[in-house]
Amino acid sequence: MIAPGPAEAGHPPRGSSKPARPPTPESDRRQPVETVDAVVIGAGITGLYQTYLLHQAGFDVRGIEAAPDVGGTWYWNRYPGCRLDTESYAYGYFALIGLMPDWQWSERFAGQPELLRYARAAADRMGVRERYRFGVRVQGAHYDESANRWRVTLNDDSVIECRYLLSAVGPLSATRMPEIPGMDRFEGQSFHSSRWPSDGGDGPAHIDFRGKRVGVIGTGATGVQIIAELGKTAAELYVFQRTPNWCTPLGNHPLTAQKMAELRGDPRAFLEYLKKTPTAFPYDRSPLKASQATADERRQLFESLYAMPGYGIWLSGYRDLLLNRTSNTYLADFVADRIRSRVKDPVVAEKLIPKNHAFGVRRVPMETNYYEVYNQPNVRLVDAAEAPIEAVTAKGIRTGAGEVALDVIVYATGFDAVTGALDRIDIRGKGGLALKDAWRDGPTTYLGLQSAGFPNFFTLVGPHNGAAFCNIGVCGGLQVEWVTGLLAWMAARGRRSVEPLRDFEDRWTARVYDEYAKTLLADSDAWWVKTSRNPDGSLRRRALIYVGGAPEYRSLCDEVARNDYEGFDIR
Ligand code: NA7
Numbered sequence: 244m245i246a247p248g249p250a251e252a253g254h255p256p257r258g259s260s261k262p263a264r265p266p267t268p269e270s271d272r273r274q275p276v277e278t279v280d281a282v283v284i285g286a287g288i289t290g291l292y293q294t295y296l297l298h299q300a301g302f303d304v305r306g307i308e309a310a311p312d313v314g315g316t317w318y319w320n321r322y323p324g325c326r327l328d329t330e331s332y333a334y335g336y337f338a339l340i341g342l343m344p345d346w347q348w349s350e351r352f353a354g355q356p357e358l359l360r361y362a363r364a365a366a367d368r369m370g371v372r373e374r375y376r377f378g379v380r381v382q383g384a385h386y387d388e389s390a391n392r393w394r395v396t397l398n399d400d401s402v403i404e405c406r407y408l409l410s411a412v413g414p415l416s417a418t419r420m421p422e423i424p425g426m427d428r429f430e431g432q433s434f435h436s437s438r439w440p441s442d443g444g445d446g447p448a449h450i451d452f453r454g455k456r457v458g459v460i461g462t463g464a465t466g467v468q469i470i471a472e473l474g475k476t477a478a479e480l481y482v483f484q485r486t487p488n489w490c491t492p493l494g495n496h497p498l499t500a501q502k503m504a505e506l507r508g509d510p511r512a513f514l515e516y517l518k519k520t521p522t523a524f525p526y527d528r529s530p531l532k533a534s535q536a537t538a539d540e541r542r543q544l545f546e547s548l549y550a551m552p553g554y555g556i557w558l559s560g561y562r563d564l565l566l567n568r569t570s571n572t573y574l575a576d577f578v579a580d581r582i583r584s585r586v587k588d589p590v591v592a593e594k595l596i597p598k599n600h601a602f603g604v605r606r607v608p609m610e611t612n613y614y615e616v617y618n619q620p621n622v623r624l625v626d627a628a629e630a631p632i633e634a635v636t637a638k639g640i641r642t643g644a645g646e647v648a649l650d651v652i653v654y655a656t657g658f659d660a661v662t663g664a665l666d667r668i669d670i671r672g673k674g675g676l677a678l679k680d681a682w683r684d685g686p687t688t689y690l691g692l693q694s695a696g697f698p699n700f701f702t703l704v705g706p707h708n709g710a711a712f713c714n715i716g717v718c719g720g721l722q723v724e725w726v727t728g729l730l731a732w733m734a735a736r737g738r739r740s741v742e743p744l745r746d747f748e749d750r751w752t753a754r755v756y757d758e759y760a761k762t763l764l765a766d767s768d769a770w771w772v773k774t775s776r777n778p779d780g781s782l783r784r785r786a787l788i789y790v791g792g793a794p795e796y797r798s799l800c801d802e803v804a805r806n807d808y809e810g811f812d813i814r
Contacts, residue, residue, distance in 0.1 A: 282393070282409070324473075328608075330552075331350065339511070348498050412668075432652075468610075495611060594626055681694060704719045712789065733813060771787045
């Protein structure tokens with residue numbers, strides 16, 4: 244049976260009827276239980292900070308969170324092996340800006356229980372818990388044009404009215420279950436990776452995998468972490484891989500206070516440094532193109548990058564890695580050889596080497612002994628590209644090559660990324676236009692923050708903004724500060740409504756696609772790409788993120804602010 248995670252809004256639990264659609268503003272005569280200046284959806288790292296800053300700025304703000312506690316992604320993702328692939332001391336934005344000066348990370352890449360403790364400590368330090376309602380989900384948000392207010396309906400049947408609606412729902416929060424026939428007939432235990440049963444505290448429930456036959460579907464960053472962990476105890480572990488990814492070593496290690504100070508130095512100076520790097524990770528790209536180095540120099544650089552912890556191999560190599568195919572192939576060939584040297588069975592090694600996408604055009608999973616797991620007798624790679632999964636049966640998974648008997652199935656199948664969580668809320672702007680319909684052809688936004696026709700509605704770390712392809716702990720925080728600045732600016736001038744001008748929105752949307760098209764990312768699928776079919780059947784890819792660089796994005800936002808928020812219609 245599939246573990247019954249909390250129903251997603253718009254996605255009813257299996258076997259139930261359609262979700263109730265919130266009434267329209269005209270038909271909904273319910274009195275709001277609350278009227279506030281602003282509603283923030285989500286109590287993850289971004290939402291907490293937004294709620295805090297708005298409150299500090301004098302706004303009456305209410306936060307809404309579906310989970311029973313703060314933490315967002317770190318609340319929901321509590322599978323064994325779940326940890327950051329960003330340096331903890333760079334992700335910890337609240338420490339960098341002085342809100343939690345004494346916070347000490349225990350590892351270079353913190354694990355989920357520590358991250359959840361961090362989010363809780365941050366919420367307490369900011370005193371925002373009391374501003375939140377937990378355990379309720381936003382079902383709908385309708386803009387009432389005559390009142391210039393949003394009516395926000397919750398799944399406990401209550402209504403909140405607000406002037407400003409800020410979504411901090413997270414780009415990777417709407418779970419994506421595959422549609423495989425028979426999933427509900429499985430007699431063992433099964434769940435999505437981000438709905439892992441809880442231990443009731445900070446971490447995952449202890450499931451004893453000893454003696455169990457476990458199937459993991461999916462080999463993205465999540466699957467790679469889970470597989471390495473479950474491989475330690477499961478009697479038999481079957482990895483159903485449809486597409487291999489380029490994975491490189493995480494290189495985690497404990498952090499002492501002294502080591503942390505050494506790595507980070509003065510927090511505020513470190514933050515200024517992060518702000519200048521393309522994605523707010525503590526890495527500088529080489530000023531060289533790969534062609535400007537000799538073969539020997541390239542090998543030496545790749546070896547040192549492969550040996551160093553974290554994303555250096557992705558973010559601090561040759562500057563044309565994601566722009567030039569030859570440059571990319573140099574690194575891809577090097578990493579492929581590493582995989583061959585770590586996996587004993589050459590047939591398995593070849594299956595683990597990506598053949599259909601360049602290095603780094605999808606998120607690079609950071610691994611710890613991932614490849615070595617395939618040398619263990621209890622672990623089998625099932626090639627779900629060669630023999631696709633046909634069905635889940637009562638006893639296991641059937642592929643084109645036969646049936647695999649299982650006791651547990653883990654769906655590490657990812658998320659309906661970036662727009663998915665918004666699609667699951669019935670958001671309606673001017674004239675009752677549904678956001679989902681407005682964005683049917685892909686999102687259109689100005690600076691990834693607002694969309695014309697949806698006044699006073701903000702999408703933090705949302706589609707097309709420069710905080711999604713970034714160290715979110717830092718870039719999300721900077722975005723929150725910018726939006727708070729805008730709302731304070733408006734308040735000081737008695738303005739009460741802001742939405743983008745259509746031509747600015749069109750130009751920004753075109754720029755998002757243009758920047759993406761310049762890179763090697765444009766030829767591949769990744770969670771940040773929305774694919775659909777053109778009327779002639781050809782494939783259409785829409786980038787959901789802005790890849791033109793976080794500093795460039797922020798300097799444009801700052802320029803817009805300096806020019807009295809040029810491109811926004813503010814009344
Ligand atoms: P991802 O990166 O979207 O990975 C999902 C994986 O699930 C990927 O390997 C998919 O294969 C696989 N998948 C999805 N549906 C199926 C079906 N039906 N059959 C077989 N395999 C399937 O999600 P993650 O949770 O791993 O990581 C998301 C981000 O979270 C990560 O980048 C970090 O930033 C944090 P596919 O590639 O589509 O062939």
